[in-house]
Amino acid sequence: MGGSDISGIKSASVSIKIIDKAGNPIAGVSLALNNSDKKPVLGFLSDNEGKFPQLSIQDEYISLLRFSMIGYQEIDIKMDELFDFICYIDVILADSDIRYIQKEEVEKFLVKEKSEGRIVMLSIPENRRVVLEKKVE
Structure with missing residues (x-):
């Protein structure tokens, strides 16, 4: 379950699906889990249904989810908006x-x-432009 547990560590359970404007799933989208320095710590690719593995993120070490694929605009989602929730995101x-x-x-x-x-x-x-000449003997 999402929410803060007894130890006070923040957590979030996140299920994500990637779709285009028409609602079709997009395979091969990169998801980078970035730390507070915005450096990637872990990455995933979306499957044929546009889905990633369900994420269970605890603590605030992961601060940003970054989605990217050539030909599409990059999207960032800040983790502090997701902590304390169970999230299903398209x-x-x-x-x-x-x-x-x-x-x-x-x-x-x-x-x-x-x-x-x-x-x-x-x-x-x-x-x-090249013109070639060959001697014929």
Whole structure:
């Protein structure tokens, strides 16, 4: 159960599900349990149902739950808002304003020298046009 026990140590029982704006679960979301210095102490990934293992957090060593995934805005939940409760939380991740674009790159090379077991190649700059000539004997 949540709540402060006899020793005065704060505790919280937390069940979390990650969903998108349409209510669909999101797998592979990172959950970092951070200490008061905001440094990660322990981490989890959401499963195919968007769920994490149920957390039973005691004491105030864990001060922040941080949810993150590329393409979504990062969300922080302060633990001091959860202590003394049994919590069932649906975290809705919103699309990030940052767009990740993977540029296709093609590297061009010119064979300078070829011998048994060795090839020497020169890199050709992207904006350089190369015309090759070969002597025909």
